[in-house]
Amino acid sequence: MCFLQLSFLLPLLLSLLLPLTRSTPLILSSPHPTTGISPTTLIIHFSPPPPNASRYTITFNTTTPGTDLQLMRRDLVIPWSESHARIVLNEVYSGHHTIRANIWDDTERIVGHSNELVFYLTTQNPMPLPEYHVPRPMDLITSSFHLSPPQTVLYHYDPFCDPPTPNTLRYLSTLLHLNAKIHIPPVTESHIAIAAYHRERPLQTNPNFTLAQFISELNDGIEAWFPQADVASYEFVTRQTGVAEYELSINPPEVTASPTLYSPSLSPSTRGSPALREQCDGRDGCDGTWQTLQSPHATLHALVPPSSSNRLIILPSVTLPSYPSTSRPWTHLTLPRITSYARHTHSTLLVVTALPGSCEGEFVRAVEGGMKEPMDIQVALRWCSMKEKVRGIKKAVLSGDEGGMGYDAVMVVDDTVLVRSDMADLFNLVGNGVGGMVEGDEVRASLKRSEHASSACITSVETLTLLPPHQPSSLVLFTSARPSPSDQPERVQRVHHQRLSRLLPLALFPLTQTRARRCGRLPSEGWLLKRVATFTVSFAT
């Protein structure tokens, strides 16, 4: 099968390399198979050259992922008079690549150069991996963010090599933000059938997945992931080869100017802590923009962009003045940077600086319980900050009717994070999902062990809402928790059933008292459990 022989699943990106000479964009298109079989061809396009340019060179640096083994380093010399160049890529190009282009003039001087393009080629895996195991998309997208509109990115998308997964659509939407034109090279019905083959799990062909459906799906996906984009036109082009070519032209959304920061009329006393003001005052876009918000849980300081913004960045930075070990002596560096990032991404920045009220109990226990400075106080405080993150997320996405803020997306950033000014707009990447750095195996294993040890707590604590007996409940379903050998599930189940069956017909599953105690709540007699069955819980042995 072709797809098994195909050497590369090409991460698609390609980027405009910006020569020093203005208005002479050097465009790298993504490799794509011209015939649907290996090898893959990298096509390099370039626009009218500067008058004094004679040629350019492209330097490849290829390494094997996870090693420092350098497989190839070579310079390709290409006459500037050529409209494009094709470079055949074979197996040895599998891995991480860096490409840098230099433009030379007739006198052998470098008159321009590009920034470095990083991309990744991997051998096609015949068994599709879960999405989060695909090569890290940001390895590809990173380079595109070196660019800024209105330069053009020409992006070749080949559904044969890269079936239209949600991640693919995110790549596209990200590129659209860069004023990209998407070019889908030869697409045939057979290609689509194979693309569909990859999409299905378990592997099976889907003869009913037609080209039209693919286009429809792609179109829907683009609109879903990047709703501001205006899909202007798309058409098929039949060339002499007889293959269909699909071109999609998309008008990117208008790039608005830097946000006019909302400047509430705040007295100095309401503009956060003196330390915060000191960090903020005089900095670009920061002066006079902090707004103190009322919250039953914590003191919040918000940097508010225009009302059209629907994104929120939460930065928990909680300290306890009485305990020096809880200080955050790096925020004078990290906070201004995340502030700039919030402005760049048109986001509201919410800085949580005071101890959340709900955490006071934790903290008091940490102090009065004989915990030792400095570590335990730090742990207690960290614990509170962590909870504040989750609380903030939930509050942020609730609608105003529910007492929430109604944001469409939330980013949480620790106050220990230092971000570069040109960091990508990560909001653009997540669509309706989530995004973050996926940890490696050792962390997964650690968390897996930990979670397993207390898995029942999540079930009971997080899902049970206790209602007094007189309050009607339309749904009563006891949660499922797999008992440990030391528990007595039959007895416990019987007890709970006796308690609850008197009140409502319900389905009961065992919840052990041991787990309930460990989770801090034990349903007492006469109380109903509501909304427990939102999800099914299963536990590994």
Added chain:
Amino acid sequence: MTDPIVINTGVFVVSKEAAGELFEMWNGLIDMKLYGDQGYVNAMLNRVGSGIAVVDFGYRYNWVGSFENVNRRKVEDISKDEVYAYHATTGLCLGQIESGQVGIETYQMMVGEEALAHRVDWVEGVEREWTEKGL
């Protein structure tokens, strides 16, 4: 049973749709054994979020402290010039106490003022380098 996805929530983006699914049932309590939000977010992600798309930003967008010591090998193929977000986690405070080897047993966690000072030094060093490069 497949390994769970574990996202470091130091830099974490969640859409409204996904947040609703992940946090709808949250009542203000988190089991501390689950490492706070870190564990809760990931537990919910793996338990109820089977339909939620996960985008891996990659290490460049959350370069944690342990990449400077015990987990250095994981990021050897990434140039520091490609890192967009440095995260001064407590993993940074793993001071190597035995040279010549790389392994958890050769490290010791700094605490208190020493740890604070070390994290500050690290952040200041990155800031200085970026400033010099105009980043």
